[in-house]
Amino acid sequence: MITLRARGVAAAAILATVCAASPAAASGEVNIYSYRQEVLIRPLLDRFEETTGIKVNVVFAKKGMIQRLKAEGVNSPADVVLTVDAARLIRVKEEGLLQPVRSAKLEADIPAQYRDPEGHWFGLSVRARPIMYNTAKVKPADLSTYQDLADPKWKGRICIRSSSNVYNQSLLAAMIAHMGKDKAEAWAKGLVANFARKPQGGDRDQIRAAAAGECDIAIANTYYLAGMIKGKKDSDKAAAAKMKIFWPNQGGTGAHVNVSGAGVTMSSKNKDNAIKLLEFLAGDEAQRLYADKVNEYPVRAGIPVTKVVAGFGEFKADTLRLATLAKHNAEAVRIADRAGWP
Numbered sequence: 001m002i003t004l005r006a007r008g009v010a011a012a013a014i015l016a017t018v019c020a021a022s023p024a025a026a027s028g029e030v031n032i033y034s035y036r037q038e039v040l041i042r043p044l045l046d047r048f049e050e051t052t053g054i055k056v057n058v059v060f061a062k063k064g065m066i067q068r069l070k071a072e073g074v075n076s077p078a079d080v081v082l083t084v085d086a087a088r089l090i091r092v093k094e095e096g097l098l099q100p101v102r103s104a105k106l107e108a109d110i111p112a113q114y115r116d117p118e119g120h121w122f123g124l125s126v127r128a129r130p131i132m133y134n135t136a137k138v139k140p141a142d143l144s145t146y147q148d149l150a151d152p153k154w155k156g157r158i159c160i161r162s163s164s165n166v167y168n169q170s171l172l173a174a175m176i177a178h179m180g181k182d183k184a185e186a187w188a189k190g191l192v193a194n195f196a197r198k199p200q201g202g203d204r205d206q207i208r209a210a211a212a213g214e215c216d217i218a219i220a221n222t223y224y225l226a227g228m229i230k231g232k233k234d235s236d237k238a239a240a241a242k243m244k245i246f247w248p249n250q251g252g253t254g255a256h257v258n259v260s261g262a263g264v265t266m267s268s269k270n271k272d273n274a275i276k277l278l279e280f281l282a283g284d285e286a287q288r289l290y291a292d293k294v295n296e297y298p299v300r301a302g303i304p305v306t307k308v309v310a311g312f313g314e315f316k317a318d319t320l321r322l323a324t325l326a327k328h329n330a331e332a333v334r335i336a337d338r339a340g341w342p
């Protein structure tokens with residue numbers, strides 16, 4: 001079973017970083033501004049086009065998406081925003097760039113915890129952020145909760161990326177939601193004191209470092225480990241083989257989860273088709289594709305995951321509403337600063 005939560009938010013403006021020209025607002029076509037790489041989502045969009053005859057254009061806008069939408073205003077050709085982490089989706093909503101959508105299908109298909117109560121955004125795939133350990137260095141019996149990672153017994157043994165990354169901001173926001181901000185800050189300080197090194201690189205780099213013995217534990221999203229196992233790089237396959245997933249907090253709040261998701265823009269000229277696209281992405285076929293192509297978890301039970309992901313084991317996911325969690329983002333960033341988490 002699955003559940004989740006999260007947060008994020010990039011920074012920086014710079015419209016110039018947005019690549020590709022604006023797609024024309026041709027009638028009926030759906031234009032996506034995507035934080036996700038087109039290579040990841042294209043197989044799903046191809047199936048949508050084949051099934052419905054509705055063409056989908058994607059602008060990959062990893063940085064500067066919000067600035068671009070704001071600058072374009074009501075003239076923006078964008079119909080749909082597609083991104084990862086509920087915190088980013090909420091930021092787009094808070095900027096007034098999304099419109100509420102009512103869809104019986106979306107509301108039936110997507111559990112309430114994974115979507116905005118007002119319909120501004122919908123989670124479409126679930127990502128989990130558990131503990132990963134080097135099997136030569138750590139016994140699973142020594143692991144228990146995220147909270148326990150602040151214990152001095154882990155001194156110099158933990159690898160995790162920078163707190164400027166939204167995944168860690170969301171993890172910390174979840175700790176605030178569960179423990180209150182004072183305890184969450186004490187936890188963050190303890191965690192930082194146990195870092196094996198100054199945070200560097202992305203999630204994959206933490207897994208590689210733990211496999212190489214630079215640390216014993218990595219905190220990372222599961223699809224990165226799955227990608228290493230299924231990928232073409234022998235060194236990554238070898239590294240992944242040294243690592244195992246430990247699902248923390250299984251006797252309590254559950255493992256930290258988040259979503260990738262989408263919302264319909266305020267400026268959408270093709271709202272009906274935009275909603276059809278969201279409904280397709282939440283449907284059975286697309287949910288299976290998310291599992292197959294991206295190694296994420298479906299947003300609802302009953303959709304099979306890939307063999308590699310199934311091998312990570314079943315887990316209890318946190319049931320926090322992601323919309324609630326994201327409210328703690330700003331506090332999470334302040335706490336990370338005070339804790340000295342770069």
Ligand SMILES: [Fe+2]
Pocket residue numbers: 221
């Ligand atoms: Fe990621």
